[in-house]
Amino acid sequence: MSPTEKKVTEIPNPFVPVKKKAPAKRKTATQKKKEQKNVIYWRIAIAGLLLILLSPFYYGYVLRSFSATWRWVLDIGQDTRYRTYKNFNVRIPAGFTVHGIDVSSYQGKINWQKVKAMNDDDVHVTFAFIKATEGVLSVDPYFQRNWREAPKAGIICGAYHYFLPQKSGVWQARFFLQTVKIEKGDLPMVVDVEQLYRTAPAKMREQLTSFINHIENKTGVKPIIYTNISFYQDYLQGYFDDYTLWIAHYYQPVLNISNKTNWQFWQHSDKARINGINQKVDFNIFRGDSTAFRKLLISQ
Structure with a gap:
């Protein structure tokens, strides 16, 4: 600006109304608390999601489920169908030809002739494990x-003992042999072992070893x-790999366990109608x- 130039100050027009800014609305205490709660809820939700995603249990579950499904699809040697047999009221894994049941007093008085005669598309009861003793x-x-x-009805049978790890393994084996x-x-x-009953795992395995050794020594x-x-x-x-295993694992098309495991029987459902x-x-x-x-049966 040159020295000769004068700064002209703009004079407001008194006839033009001046727009006033609306005063900012203040938030009430209730609104502030609600916003704080929302922030807390979101933080909890995000933290929970992170815990789930980072949890090894979550990944373990996903990997096990994926592995089971993948094995089911890729198992070339086994029919991949997992169909429902209406007469038995259960879905039965395909690729197996020898089927059986296990019973106890819970089933009450059984008509074994009717059990043997039941057949649904060539699926029938060949064997039965029968509860004998407990403790x-x-x-x-x-x-x-x-x-x-x-x-008498033509069903091949085996007897089972419900094992209590807090009791002597030898005494349980003797009791079993006296009954059967x-x-x-x-x-x-x-031997049916499925609970610790507040017994240390090592102690349970010790008593179980005593039980199976006594049975094997007496029966061969x-x-x-x-x-x-x-x-x-x-x-x-890893402790009883030399023994035949009977594994319970329900409502699955495949038994989700290593093929190297010495399992021979699979209890795949607890809801059959016979x-x-x-x-x-x-x-x-x-x-x-x-x-x-037939090779598994007692030969002498």
Whole structure:
């Protein structure tokens, strides 16, 4: 600006109304609290999501599910169907030809002739595991009847003992042997171990070893070990690899366990309906064919 130039100050026109800015609205205390709560809820939700995504349990579950499904699809040697058999009211994994049940007093009085006669598209009951004893004192009230009547109907039988790890393994084995008289053509004896009952895992394995050693020494036949898949993976895996396993794992097209595991029986459902039995029944498959099944039976 040159020295001769003068700065002209603009004079406001008094006839033009001046727009006033509206005063800012103040938030009430209730609104502030609500916004703070929303922020807290979002932070909790995000933190929870991060915990789930970063959790090894989450990834372990996803990987196990993916592995089971992938094995099911890629298992070339096995029919991949997992169909429902209406007469039995259960879905049965395909690719197996030897089927069976396991029973106890829960099933009540059984008409074994009707059990044997039941057939749905060539699926029928070939074998039955029958509860005999529990601990050192309890005998299943229906054992003797089932043990007598099932073979008469042409069903191959095996007896099982419900194991209590807080009790002496040797005494339980003696009690089992006093109750059950096995014969040629029977399935090997079974020990059912599926709970710790506040017993240390090492102590449970010690008593279980005593039990199976006593049974094997007295009968000359290794017993079968029954358990559910989680109990096996948590407490038994790597300790009893020389023994035949019977694994419970429900409502799956494949048994989600290593093929190197010595499992021969799979309890795949606990909701089967069988003619001649008024209650729901556990349904099982044998891993091999009828020839392999016969080889497993007691030969002398």
